[in-house]
Amino acid sequence: MTARILVVDDLPANVKLLETRLLAEYYDVVSALSGQEALEICHSSNVDIVLLDVMMPGMDGFEVCRRLKADPKTTNIPVVMVTALDRPEDRVRGLEAGADDFLTKPVNDLQLISRVKSLARLKNLSDELFLRASTAREADIEALLMSRADDAKARAKLLIVDEDLKVASRLEGLLSKDNQIDIVTQPPAALISVVEGGYDCVIISTGLSGYDPLRLCSQMRAIERTRLLPIILIAEHGETGLVARGLDLGVNDYLMRPLDRNELLARVRTQVKRKRYNDLLRRSLSQTIEMAVTDGLTGLHNRRYLDSHMSMLFTRSVSRERPLSVLMTDIDHFKRINDTYGHDAGDDVLRDFAGRLHRNIRGIDLACRYGGEEFIVVLPDTDAHMAAVVAERIRETVASTPFLICNGTASVDVTISIGLASLQLRDDSVEKLFKRADVALYEAKKNGRNRVVGAVA
Incomplete structure (x- = not known):
């Protein structure tokens, strides 16, 4: 996986070394x-990772990192501090500024490339989720990004996997103030716990004496x-390889023993924050997809969903030689309701009708708002006779009780009028099926409304 990497250092020789x-x-x-x-490059072009020197004249690396992470347009760019500073407090300061990791000069080639690969993979995932979520929600996306600040304050739930219970308990002591901790000493059991x-x-x-930790990862x-759960390795010095x-393999971060509590907390916070951000994007994406196929007023599926789903239901019924029926429904004199009581009252009627409709069909049936006061119900595995029974039940439940x-x-x-049409196994199509239901609906309205009319074959 390739990536576009910005190297920031006030010494051209250092820039050239990393660049090579x-x-x-x-x-x-x-x-x-x-x-x-x-900052100007990050705002004007696409950057996947920033390798940032700390000690620079004017604006130092800590301030650059803070500004990148405070801006919704650049907050998701991973930042790796590259510095000669190796004290734990310096690393903590960088992590608290929003840095994703540290590399100590002189930079080890293996650590450099491994870290870049890992962060590029995470950045690619976040970018894909962000793109999908923002496509249909551009107006809300900045608020979505900034809302992660409140989410990050909630206590995190962490799992520690270590065969040595005493060591794991000491680690728990370092983390328990801000987090909920579970400990597992048996690696096979850990996999079940994680899931x-x-x-x-x-x-x-x-x-792990009897188990390869990378196998578990x-x-x-x-x-x-x-697949996307953050993993932090706790390793011994000499385990660089x-x-x-x-x-x-996909491990997100690591620490070498002996552990510094502040650095441990900062690294855990960084991983939890990134996970919650991606979770937020996934939820936004799910909501966006749901909004795209759902009628906002009634909560039923919309015409877009019907158009994409109906062909599959039709093909399945034809191939299996199973019945399929369609109810095309129209609310009688709906314009009169709007003109008399106002459009808010009309909306009340539409919502109430959608609820009554939903309660009188099966889970496998498909109810959609077709447009305005027109609704369509698709009834798989239902012949014309049973469809007429369902249609009459829906008509009766509407007519019998006034709408608040x-x-x-x-x-x-x-009251409502319903036109009914059923699948003909010879020379039929979705368009013909809908047309027959539409003609039947027209007959129902012409003949006095508040009735069910079946299509003539």
Whole structure:
């Protein structure tokens, strides 16, 4: 997976060194010699990862990182601090500014490429979710991004996997103030716990004597429900190769023992924040898809959904030689209701009718608002006789009870007309089926309304 990487350092020699290493791995590399220039590049072009020097004149790396993370347009760009500072408090300061990781100068090639691969993969995922969610919700997307601040304050649910209960308990002590902690000492049991536990992050010790920790990580990445769950490795010094391999498999972050509590907390917060952001995008995407196929007033499916779904239902019925019926329904004298009581009252009637309609059909039936006061119900595995029974039941439930309008202060009698058509196994089509139902509906209205009329074959 390629990526566009911005290298930021006030020393051209340092820029050239990182640029050469990244170009050798076929990454697209751009550079900036100051913090202000870096901000301008991030705002004016697509950047996937920022490798950011800390010690720069004018605006230092911490301030650049804070500004990138505070802006909705750049908040999702992973930032890796590249610095000679190696004190835990310096790393914590960077993580609190929003940095995703640290690389210490001189930069190890294996750590550099592994970290870039891991962050590029996460950035690609977030970009895809963001693009899909924002396509239909451009007006709400900035509010969506900024809402992550409140979400990030909630306690996280963490799972610690370590065979040594004493070590795991010490780790729990470091994390328990701000998080809910579970401990598992048996790696096979950990996989079950992860799938069922609803965790925000999993922390795995590399010191599993009878089990390969990377095997557990790869198993988590192979299961749909845990594919995107953040994983942090706790490794020993000298396990650089194992960590690099873990990052390549999809591990999100790592720490080396001995652990610094503040750095541990900061790294966990970073992973939880990114997970919740992606979860937010997925929920937004689901809502967007639902909105695209749902009528906002009645909650029934809309005509777009009907148009895309009807052909599948029709084809299935024809291929299996099973019956299929369509009810085309129109609310009688609906314009009179709007003219007399107002459009809000008309909306009350439409919502109430949709509820009555939904309660009188099966789960496999498809009810849609076709447009205005017209509704269509598709009845799979239902012949003309049974469809007429259903249609009459719907007509009766509408006519028998007045509709409450104007916040319940008034009521109005409502009737409906229904045209019914059923599938003909010879030379039929969706268009012909709908046309027959439409003609039958016209006959019902012409003959006095408040009735069900079946199509003539």
